[in-house]
Amino acid sequence: MKYIGKIFLYAYSKCQSNQYIPTANCTRGTQMDVKICGTNTNGISIAFKFDERIIGAVKTLKGRFFDWDAQVWIIPDSQDMAQNLLQSLWDTGLFSHQEAPDPVRAHLSAKKATQNQAEPLIEAVISNAIKESAGKLADQAGAVDRLLERYRERIRAAHYSPMTERAYSHWIELYARTGSIPRPGEPAENRINAFLTDLAVRQNVSASTQNQALAAVLFLYRQVLGTDVGDLEDIIRAKRPVHIPVVMTKEEVKRVLTVMNGDMRLIASLLYGTGLRLNECITLRIQDIDFDRNSIIVHDGKGSKDRMTMLPSTLKKPLIEHLERIKAIHDKDITEGWGEVYLPGALAKKFPNAARDWRWQWVFPQKRRWCNSDTKSEGRFHIDASIVQRSVKDAVLLSGITKHASCHTFRHSFATQLLESGYDIRTVQELLGHSDIRTTMIYTHVLNKGPGGVKSPLDAF
Numbered sequence: 001m002k003y004i005g006k007i008f009l010y011a012y013s014k015c016q017s018n019q020y021i022p023t024a025n026c027t028r029g030t031q032m033d034v035k036i037c038g039t040n041t042n043g044i045s046i047a048f049k050f051d052e053r054i055i056g057a058v059k060t061l062k063g064r065f066f067d068w069d070a071q072v073w074i075i076p077d078s079q080d081m082a083q084n085l086l087q088s089l090w091d092t093g094l095f096s097h098q099e100a101p102d103p104v105r106a107h108l109s110a111k112k113a114t115q116n117q118a119e120p121l122i123e124a125v126i127s128n129a130i131k132e133s134a135g136k137l138a139d140q141a142g143a144v145d146r147l148l149e150r151y152r153e154r155i156r157a158a159h160y161s162p163m164t165e166r167a168y169s170h171w172i173e174l175y176a177r178t179g180s181i182p183r184p185g186e187p188a189e190n191r192i193n194a195f196l197t198d199l200a201v202r203q204n205v206s207a208s209t210q211n212q213a214l215a216a217v218l219f220l221y222r223q224v225l226g227t228d229v230g231d232l233e234d235i236i237r238a239k240r241p242v243h244i245p246v247v248m249t250k251e252e253v254k255r256v257l258t259v260m261n262g263d264m265r266l267i268a269s270l271l272y273g274t275g276l277r278l279n280e281c282i283t284l285r286i287q288d289i290d291f292d293r294n295s296i297i298v299h300d301g302k303g304s305k306d307r308m309t310m311l312p313s314t315l316k317k318p319l320i321e322h323l324e325r326i327k328a329i330h331d332k333d334i335t336e337g338w339g340e341v342y343l344p345g346a347l348a349k350k351f352p353n354a355a356r357d358w359r360w361q362w363v364f365p366q367k368r369r370w371c372n373s374d375t376k377s378e379g380r381f382h383i384d385a386s387i388v389q390r391s392v393k394d395a396v397l398l399s400g401i402t403k404h405a406s407c408h409t410f411r412h413s414f415a416t417q418l419l420e421s422g423y424d425i426r427t428v429q430e431l432l433g434h435s436d437i438r439t440t441m442i443y444t445h446v447l448n449k450g451p452g453g454v455k456s457p458l459d460a461f
Helices: 052-059 079-091 102-111 115-157 162-177 189-201 207-224 250-258 262-274 278-282 313-335 385-399 407-420 425-432 437-446
Strands: 003-006 035-038 043-047 065-067 072-076 295-298 307-310
Touching: 043 079, 052 079, 072 079, 115 162, 115 207, 162 207, 189 207, 250 262, 250 385, 250 407, 262 278, 262 307, 262 313, 262 385, 262 407, 278 385, 307 425, 385 407, 407 425, 407 437, 425 437
Parallel strands: none
Antiparallel strands: 003 035, 035 043, 043 072, 065 072, 295 307
16 A cells, blocks of 8 residues: 555544644644555554654554554554544644645635545545555455466476375465565575575474475476576475384274274274275275285375285175175166266266266265266265264274374384284385385384383393
8 A cells, every 4th residue: 555644634623613634733833743554464554753642542443553573553454443543643632723734724725625525535545545455465366376376287287186286385375475476587595494484483383394385385486487496505494303103003903993883994994904095095996906816906196106005805895795885876876867976187088988987986985975066967076084084083082092093093003013023124115105115114113123122121120
């Protein structure tokens, strides 16, 4: 918002002539330099030389606060607040129309403006200022939206996962709104460093969150803006701490599974018996399960990688019975004219009938059909991850286990217990889908070796 002016816009004039006073003069004969300016945060700033009476007038306003950096008072940007401010300043008695500049006084004396004539002018000035501020905010928001649109296009062109797209877009929106819109070729190191420092110091985010934000910003400069970030030595990189994973014993897993039932127990059993991630499990399709070879194929896992893991023989029968129930539901949907599922990429165009094919249906579909608001078609999506997470959390509480166990704890337990059984760590790495053997080696820290296998001297008493 541009400079509005000195305090000479009185909503109400208290002089005897009841005329509109367009200047703000001090009763002592010197002009009281009080300035009203717009801010970039939907507020109006008031600046003036120290005077307890003016400070008292400002403090009568609700929602006001003092900006220590800019050394100004801030009030909400609205017409009512502006008029209340002007009224409070006039009530201080510091201002008198007698010292008004002659040209203005002559103009108003000839016009004989009344208070009712003054108010429309005040409203017009304030309204124009508000519109101008809103216009600048709209331009800023539009520029951020255009930047995010380009960013998402590049993310999708690089075949990043939808979850990565959502997370990265969040950081870019925050990064763009905390300052000017990033431009191609502008120096980036100082701004990136300041952004990451703010996340760590003021917002107290974790190291992994800070590193994720850094990856999102680097993708923006390198892939969208075509800007070389340069030497990253001055950029603060948070060191991610190494945590030992939470692992449940076989007895603890059994206690958790015992208090679960239905599809939730089947999903939890798959997580523990196969080492699948939660998202990999709930996105399984019928054709991914090979009962003859006792195997499960994971398509498009973490890092867009495919892999194969085992199908526990104890789960074959309950899984077959589950699929028979799902098949009956799917056949009913087909009979009613629905039964289509989401297909990845351009498969829906390449194979028009595949969306209704039994092989492409979800192993764990939702109970209710979703409706496409554009085509009005109905279908089923896979079960939501939050439903499984809530069920596992409740089961852990009911079982009396005090460990901070979750759905991912089943995967940790799967890997640890395979290593305890003597399986090769490379085999476990392949089953888990780890790119680096060092990621798998973290499970060796919780084996009954090393500190866990050493007998304490106290136990010798």
